[in-house]
Amino acid sequence: MSPKEKAGAKSNVFVFDGDDTLWMNEWQYSQAYSDFFSYLYKIFGNKTPNLHYLQERYFRTEGEMYKEWGIRRGRLAEAMIQTYRDICNWALWRFEADLWREEHEVYIRKIGDQPFDFGRLEWLSGAKSILSYLKRRGHMVCFLSSYDKKVFPQRAEFLGLYEFFSKENILLTEGKKTKDDFVMVSGWQKETDATRAWYAIGNGESDILPPLEISENWHGIYIPHGSTSRYLASEYFKEGGRALNFMPPPMENSRVQTIRSIGCLPTDVTGA
Structure with a gap:
């Protein structure tokens, strides 16, 4: 011109x-959710609550986290950690199984940070x-x-x-x-x-x-x-x-x- x-x-x-x-970008969030739920099934095995319950629990927790975190990095990881701890407490009460491990939380935080991997x-x-x-x-x-x-x-x-x-x-x-x-x-x-x-x-x-x-x-x-x-x-x-x-x-x-x-x-x- x-x-x-x-x-x-x-x-x-x-x-x-x-x-x-x-x-x-949205696919990174969806992939993180998928990886998180899959990892819970790997941890809890046949003691895992049904998928619908897990998803409902998680997204309610993430919604509550939004009030404090907003769009900032870390919201997903914190919501995933809280959901994991809730399921651990439930498994301890329901099956008397202590399944909480520190390495689980470390790995879950990595999953929750996937949407901010701008290199992809x-x-x-x-x-x-x-x-x-x-x-x-x-x-x-x-x-x-x-x-x-x-x-x-x-x-x-x-x-x-x-x-x-x-x-x-x-x-x-x-x-x-x-x-x-x-x-x-x-x-x-x-x-x-x-x-x-x-x-x-x-x-x-x-x-x-x-x-x-x-x-x-x-x-x-x-x-x-x-x-x-x-x-x-x-x-x-x-x-x-x-x-x-x-x-x-x-x-x-x-x-x-x-x-x-x-x-x-x-x-x-x-x-x-």
């Missing part, structure tokens, strides 16, 4: 989510090329994510995030994103920016819906991910027809588009 074309092009603003929007992260197909293209077209790209602030710098360096996002256009939140977070990371000013188009791009409601309250100039692009979206809630499955495209229901908002992947951003959005 020539300098003249760039100068005359409309410059829009794009606020991207990270996990399961630009790279795959991979960019989703098309993500880097889209970000590069938007920057070449003169658009402003921002990054807004909920993540542990102590771990993020190493993760960002590994992924090469600063190649695409300036540090002043990166914002981390401690919980669910708010419209104020979008204002802060994008530098939105109603008086001067109402003529530009603003886009929030992600795979969940908190990635998309909050900025729509700011102005009608904000739009959402919903990219459902197989691990984090309501695929099995699709009407295709409710009707018993088996889904052909496995897409979950779109968000019920006229300013939100649903697309299959990051590489499918509409040309009217990117200016291609």
